[in-house]
Amino acid sequence: MLLTASAHGVYPIAPTPFTDDGAIDTASIDRLTDFYAGCGCTGITILGQLGEAPKLDHAEAVSIATQVIRRVPRLPVIVGASAPGFAAMRALTREVMDAGAAGVMIAPPNTLRTDDQIVGYYRQAAEAIGADVPFVLQDYPLTFSVQMTPAVIRRIVTDLPSCVMLKHEDWPGLEKISTLRAFERDGSMRHIAILCGNGGLFLDYEMERGADGANTGYCFPDMLVDVVRLSAAGQREQAHDLFDAHLPLLRYEQQPGAGLAVRKYVLMKRGLLTSATQRKPAAPMSATARAEVDHLLARLARHDARARLG
Amino acid sequence: MLLTASAHGVYPIAPTPFTDDGAIDTASIDRLTDFYAGCGCTGITILGQLGEAPKLDHAEAVSIATQVIRRVPRLPVIVGASAPGFAAMRALTREVMDAGAAGVMIAPPNTLRTDDQIVGYYRQAAEAIGADVPFVLQDYPLTFSVQMTPAVIRRIVTDLPSCVMLKHEDWPGLEKISTLRAFERDGSMRHIAILCGNGGLFLDYEMERGADGANTGYCFPDMLVDVVRLSAAGQREQAHDLFDAHLPLLRYEQQPGAGLAVRKYVLMKRGLLTSATQRKPAAPMSATARAEVDHLLARLARHDARARLG
Amino acid sequence: MLLTASAHGVYPIAPTPFTDDGAIDTASIDRLTDFYAGCGCTGITILGQLGEAPKLDHAEAVSIATQVIRRVPRLPVIVGASAPGFAAMRALTREVMDAGAAGVMIAPPNTLRTDDQIVGYYRQAAEAIGADVPFVLQDYPLTFSVQMTPAVIRRIVTDLPSCVMLKHEDWPGLEKISTLRAFERDGSMRHIAILCGNGGLFLDYEMERGADGANTGYCFPDMLVDVVRLSAAGQREQAHDLFDAHLPLLRYEQQPGAGLAVRKYVLMKRGLLTSATQRKPAAPMSATARAEVDHLLARLARHDARARLG
Amino acid sequence: MLLTASAHGVYPIAPTPFTDDGAIDTASIDRLTDFYAGCGCTGITILGQLGEAPKLDHAEAVSIATQVIRRVPRLPVIVGASAPGFAAMRALTREVMDAGAAGVMIAPPNTLRTDDQIVGYYRQAAEAIGADVPFVLQDYPLTFSVQMTPAVIRRIVTDLPSCVMLKHEDWPGLEKISTLRAFERDGSMRHIAILCGNGGLFLDYEMERGADGANTGYCFPDMLVDVVRLSAAGQREQAHDLFDAHLPLLRYEQQPGAGLAVRKYVLMKRGLLTSATQRKPAAPMSATARAEVDHLLARLARHDARARLG
Secondary structure, three states: OOOOOOOOEEOOEOOOOEOOOOOEOHHHHHHHHHHHHHOOOOOEEEOOHHHOHHHOOHHHHHHHHHHHHHHOOOOOEEEEOOOOOHHHHHHHHHHHHHOOOOEEEEOOOOOOOOHHHHHHHHHHHHHHHOOOOOEEEEEOHHHHOOOOOHHHHHHHHHHOOOEEEEEEOOOOOHHHHHHHHHHHHOOOOOOOEEEEOHHHOOHHHHHHHOOOEEOOOOOOHHHHHHHHHHHHOOOHHHHHHHHHHHHHHHHHHOOOOOHHHHHHHHHHHOOOOOOOOOOOOOOOOOHHHHHHHHHHHHHHHOOOHHHOOO | OOOOOOOOEEOOEOOOOEOOOOOEOHHHHHHHHHHHHHOOOOOEEEOOHHHOHHHOOHHHHHHHHHHHHHHOOOOOEEEEOOOOOHHHHHHHHHHHHHOOOOEEEEOOOOOOOOHHHHHHHHHHHHHHHOOOOOEEEEEOHHHHOOOOOHHHHHHHHHHOOOEEEEEEOOOOOHHHHHHHHHHHHOOOOOOOEEEEOHHHOOHHHHHHHOOOEEOOOOOOHHHHHHHHHHHHOOOHHHHHHHHHHHHHHHHHHOOOOOHHHHHHHHHHHOOOOOOOOOOOOOOOOOHHHHHHHHHHHHHHHOOOHHHOOO | OOOOOOOOEEOOEOOOOEOOOOOEOHHHHHHHHHHHHHOOOOOEEEOOHHHOHHHOOHHHHHHHHHHHHHHOOOOOEEEEOOOOOHHHHHHHHHHHHHOOOOEEEEOOOOOOOOHHHHHHHHHHHHHHHOOOOOEEEEEOHHHHOOOOOHHHHHHHHHHOOOEEEEEEOOOOOHHHHHHHHHHHHOOOOOOOEEEEOHHHOOHHHHHHHOOOEEOOOOOOHHHHHHHHHHHHOOOHHHHHHHHHHHHHHHHHHOOOOOHHHHHHHHHHHOOOOOOOOOOOOOOOOOHHHHHHHHHHHHHHHOOOHHHOOO | OOOOOOOOEEOOEOOOOEOOOOOEOHHHHHHHHHHHHHOOOOOEEEOOHHHOHHHOOHHHHHHHHHHHHHHOOOOOEEEEOOOOOHHHHHHHHHHHHHOOOOEEEEOOOOOOOOHHHHHHHHHHHHHHHOOOOOEEEEEOHHHHOOOOOHHHHHHHHHHOOOEEEEEEOOOOOHHHHHHHHHHHHOOOOOOOEEEEOHHHOOHHHHHHHOOOEEOOOOOOHHHHHHHHHHHHOOOHHHHHHHHHHHHHHHHHHOOOOOHHHHHHHHHHHOOOOOOOOOOOOOOOOOHHHHHHHHHHHHHHHOOOHHHOOO
16 A cells, blocks of 8 residues: 555654653554554654654664554555665665555755755655655755745656655745645646644644645644544634644644653653653653643643543 | 843834835834833834844934834833844944933844854944943844853853843743743842743743743734733733633744734734835735634634724 | 956955054055056955955945045946845945946845745845846855855846856856856856856866956965966966965965955055954954964965065 | 774775775775775774765675774774764664774764754763764864864863764864863863864864874875874975875865765776765766866876876
8 A cells, every 4th residue: 555645634743652761662652553543544654753763773663664554554654764865765665665664754854955956855865765665755944954945846746756745844834835736726736645744833724725634743633633624524613623722732742852752741641652751862841841731731621621631 | 211131021023114115104103102002011122033124224223213212201112233243233222222222132143153152242242232231132043043052141141241131032942941040049140031032932831931021023912911911910821811812823923934924914904004014025925824814813803802803 | 337247357355454443444445456456456346255344334334435446446346235134235235336336246145045035035136226236146155055056046147137247156166167158158048257256266277167267355366367367378287386386375264264364464464454453253363373374475485476475 | 992092193084985886896995995004094984974874774884894894903993973863873883893993983963053962962972872982073064064162072072081082174173273282281171182184175284283193085195194294203394395286186175075076086096996986866077077187186296106197
């Protein structure tokens, strides 16, 4: 089952569960994977930036990917394959594709500047992993310092048939979705899936602009599923009501660097992770921050019972 | 009336009003200034990054500063004096201080990297403007790419008595406020005012961490005044309720680059600006974006009557 | 006399002379200007990055430009007009063009990333200064962090008739010259003058690639004049011999940040500046560094008598 | 044989030889390694930035390291271990140290900004590889965008006993060497080896400032050996004469990005590499560039017979 341009719904960015001493927590991987499948997610992305991929060695990465893929044979699993060189990118891609992955996600190295450099990089990356491997183009200037205009994305999509999905997380990014969809309408670009990241901070309006769903790791992926479903069903105000109820917590989780600790803390409180441990280097979460998240959860629980976490 | 370390409350970052053809709109300047004074703001910051300062020539900048200062003789007015060289910084500072400004705000040039470079820059800036001129240290890594640790801020505060206020807009930034206040408690740093920017995105918890107020330009400064007042009065849940109601719009306005158009659009709808025009270079606001803001206002109006803007 | 695309030869980047106490040294300005005119320079560029332009206030900048322009009525004088906003850029441009400048030089702000941002910036800049004012496009990625591909330069040249010259200082940059000249040969770009900066570090081969001359501030502009002349006359090995003799010192002077002190020190030793003073902020020159420059001059003097500075 | 702070002489940065079709060229590895040992190099650094390390997969990297280490059992071999995460860094370090490497070299990720971030990164890296593994601190702001002040280097050296050598390639960097050596003299920092990179562009004066040698990949490492020896022997002018003769070519090779092609081209002409091939991504070398290098070699041959390469 390969990823295609008709991907849609919610592909959570899965965190990598560790035990308190930093070992890979395979039990939590199963529990989390089952939860994703059970709450309506349509795919899963693993080993991304917030999956602590750089802290895993090659064998660990392959092992985690294999476990998740086997656990949910009916869901497409996308594996983050960004690497400083094409040799490592190719090596990981080959192994996870052999294991049954649906495709890989590739972020740009933060040294790219010009349009030609960006397009050239993806051309070489696609060649390195093989033209038959579907890939997700990750567009996250805030983190990667690489700015892709809609025209650059169109060049990549046009040049590389294996580019089937955009992980859209430019900021601001609403007009970018509109522009890309207009390219499709005027026939200058084929259709690709657009799933939105950036912590989900604009998911409400991104859906209305033409996004196909979410590709982010917010600690309530079940809320993302609901918002995407309500929005697709035309229940606009209900979608916004639910989204707005979560926005205070979602905004808190979306803090660069600090957010992963929040995410793991809530997933632990939800019973999905046994431990909120991150491997080093990790930004610790202060007692005050934990109290703030507890406060946000208590306030959220007035609107969404899933946030009642005792 | 000079700015001191006891500054608190809300100092809005004032936009610069232009007429449709790009001329300075003095009538709107008066109207906006009166509004700030009338709704409980305790000071005003003008000619900042989002005041389109680089698009004004020197004479225009001085003229606007003079108009605002004269209009609200009882409110401290802070003037943005960031410049690529100390000559221009000194020239503007001298003129606005002579006109009655309370102090100036200085952002770091985006070429600074090391701790010593940052401290050295502010030492030279303070010398350039004169040691008797109070200044605000602007800490906005997202925009300026300059990262100041709490220890660097402490060095600046300790070395330079004229540094009386921090415009705090690091992101994430909550722990930074806690660290700086801890420095004050342990006696290693004198007290300075901390007013928060970053669009107000974390004002709710920033107040609880020890901030003295807000220094940002959200289109409902009257809401910021209420939140700061409620928080200071210990009415925690009421502060959060009001803040959360505004958060969907506030988040929308805080988009880098795109946000100023939203801000001016809403201020125009509120009757405070005659025109939402920006001078070039300006990011235009699409019809879809305007409709989204109207939608956000309509939803907000269910909670806050000030958002009923017909 | 306006700058045109037929500019060639050597346009030194003039330093701004200060007295020991930081005042503008008008006597040295005259002396230096006369020297440039006397040794075969075909134009002069003032108030550039290494002319300490950001340390001058507006009135000082205009005063210096006027003095130089009047001193050499037969030489085209280019004035650096880079500014954080178009208002200041326009204001300075208007005044110096009225005073008789041949054109202005515009560097890109270091926040530009995508091709469209770069082209858009120059379009707006050209509009701001007026379509009748010839301008020099400064392409210096090492300092400005803005990377312009040859195709981007072609777009600017094609869109903006007032772009008549490229200050070429990309690094590496030899292939860029070849590509731009190939654009001219294949008819896809009109001819522009290409004068090379980057401290002159590759001037020897840049001339052979098709450059029209030098636009840099090396402390022996008379050597640059000779190399350009020898190269244009086909005296290849003589050009290289002279260039190579200067390369050890030239390389030493080209150090980012530290180089201006070296340049002013040698120009003082040559009797052209009364003082090597820079305005703040300035990197001081250590006694060891001065001894190293003296050593380099002594070694150079074995090949070029102009370096005998006792 | 572990690397210690008494390292000195020339540790060339070895390129990785590939055959025309991109396979690892083990015969050239042996030939090049023998050449280094035979011409007076005192150590070898492999798998660095210009050793195309990111283009090798893990098994290839280990295989190359093992081959070189076995070939020159009496020379210390340093292995580049920079990686986006500590897991990969640790994995490679363990294997090459087991194979007999003398230590590893670690470059900072280009996201580091503040002094504390830099020190913290090296603390975590040293912990990751093990406190018993000597490491080289690579200080190359031009490539990595990380600026380390002398005080930061002192903190790292003081905190981490396993930091035994600095690969010094700041630019400008002469004063940095003087400052670090002054730290040693005033007792505030223990002695470390300082070997200079940056293409060797300032090796002549770096030796006089107190450097212990060179750690760079210029295509005539035998010249570097001579310059270091002459300088150490107090034969100052002879050292400069030889260095200056090579400077035109050395400067040409030191072009960022383009330089590796030049280096491999000359090493091939010298009979040390069978092919000048780079793995992708690679900047190609134009026919004009090859002719320029041939010209530089012909000119150099007038002073140094080693450059007569037919």
